[in-house]
Amino acid sequence: MNCIVVGGGVGGLASAIRLAAAGHQVQLFEANAYLGGKLSTFELGPYRFDAGPSLFTMPQLVTELYALCGQDPAEFPYSRKDIGCHYFWEDGTRLQAHADRQQYLDHVQQVLGVEPRVLGAYLDQAAQKYQLTASLFLEQSLHRLDTWLSGDTLRAMARLGSLELFSSLHQVNERHLREPHLVQLYDRFATYNGSDPYRTPGIMSLIQHLESHYGTFIPRHGMGQIRDALEQLARQQGVQIHLSAPVERIVIESGRAVGVQVGGERVAAEAVVSNMDIVPTYRRLLPDQPAPEATLSQERSSSALIFYWGMDRSYPQLGLHNILFSDDYRGEFEALFSGRMHPDPTVYVNITSKDVPQDAPPGHENWFVMVNAPHDKGQDWEGMREQTRERTLTKLERVLDAPIRDHIAVEDTLDPPTIQSRTGSHLGALYGAASNDQSAAFLRHPNFSRRLDGLYFVGGSVHPGGGLPLCLLSARIVAELVGPARP
C-alpha cells in the first residue's frame, strides 16, 4: 500500500519505519525543517542541548527497530545509569536513587529510616500492577474487542482490586510508604504523563516500575541520537521524507482516507497515519468530519517552562538527573491545574555533559532546567517566565548552597505557547490529555478511526499515551493495525 505519515515526531518516524519494513511504500510529511518534533536538539555557542525529552527508559523499543530492519542494534550505543536521580529537599535531605535495588533500599533506610521490606513491598506491588496491565493498557489497541477477550485482560479483571484504581496515587503512596519524603518522591511519577498525583489513580504507581526495575539510560551522544537513529532507519527503509511540508487536509472519500493535501496538491494513499496532536488533526485536517468531542475536550496534561543555561563552571553535587522538591507539593499541583505557577516550584535539572563530555567545554556544563507549568490558557507567559526564572535561581542557590546566576554564560527558554507553535501540541501540553481520573485511559483516542477506513493515529496524544516509550509503542500498535503488505 501507499502509506502517508503526517508528522515526523518519534511516533511518526517509528511508524514510518515499521510500515516500510512491512513492505509498504511510505511518505512522511513534516511541517518543520527538521525531524523529531518535541525530541529536537540545538546549540548555543559551544553548548549542545536536548530541547525536550531528557529521560530515556525502555531502550529496547528503539533497538527492536534495528532488529526489525535487519540492522545491528549495537549501532545504537547507550549506557545504563548507576544512579537514576539525585533528590534534594529544602530541609537538607538528600537521596540518590541507586539502580541496584539492595543498595537503594539500604540507602533509603539510612537516609529516611524506612525499612527495606516496606519499600521493597511497594516496588513489588507496582511490578505486579505493571505485569497485569501492560499488555492491556500499553501494548495493544485498547479499543478492539479481541483485546478485551484476551487472557491477559481477564487476568487483570480478576485482580482489579490490587490495581488500586479508586484511590489517588498520593493516597496509595501514603498508605504504603508513610514517610513524607518518600511519598513525595513516588508522587512525582504522576508528572511522567503530566498528571496530578493527588487525582491520578493509584494504578499509576506502575510508572516508576519502568525506572526502578528496568533502569534509566542515556544514549552515548544524548537524546538527539534517538531522533538521528530513527531518521537513519527510516531513510534506509526507503521512506520518502518531505521537510517543511505541512499537511493541510486529510482527504476523505466515501468514508475512507484516500490521501492528503499538501502545498495545495493532493497526494494519494491507501492509509494515512497522523502523528499530529489529535485535537488539531480533527480541527484542522478533518474540519468536515464529526469529531469525538468527549475525547478532544479531556483536560490537557501539564506543560513546562524550560531554561537552557550554558554554565561556565561545574557542580559536583549534581548528576545527570536532579530534582529539587517544592515544600508544598499539593499546592504546586493545585496551582498547575488551575493555570498558575506556584511560588515554590519543584525544579528539575538535567545535565547531559555529565555523561556526554562534548556537550559543553571542559569544566563547563549544559543545564536543562525544567519547572512544571500549566498548559496554555492565554496567561502572561513573559511575566511568568521572568518570575519563575528568579524563583528557580533563588531556590537552586539556596538548596545547593552554590552561586549559580553569575555563572550562566548563555541562555535560552521554552514556554507552552512555543511548544504549541513548534510541534502543534494542543495548548502546549507535553503529554496530550492528563490522566487525572479513572476514565482517562479509555477516553484517549484509539490508534485508528472508528468511522473512517484507512485512517490511523500515532504519538503522545493518542493511545497508549505520552512519553517516548508509549509513543514508540503506539507506532507498534499502528503497524499491527495496518498489517503487512500483501504479496
Ligand code: FAD
Ligand atoms: P511530536 O513530538 O508531538 O511531533 C509531532 C510532529 O508532527 C512535529 O514534528 C510537528 O511539526 C509535526 N506536525 C504537526 N502538524 C503537522 C502537519 N499538519 N503536517 C506535517 N507535520 C505536522 N518524554 C519522555 O519519555 N521523557 C522525558 O524526559 C520527556 N520530557 C519532555 C520534556 C519536554 C520539554 C517536552 C516538550 C516533552 C517531554 N517528553 C518526555 C514527552 C515526549 O517528548 C513526547 O511524548 C514525544 O516526543 C511526542 O512524540 P510524538 O510522536 O507525539 O510527536
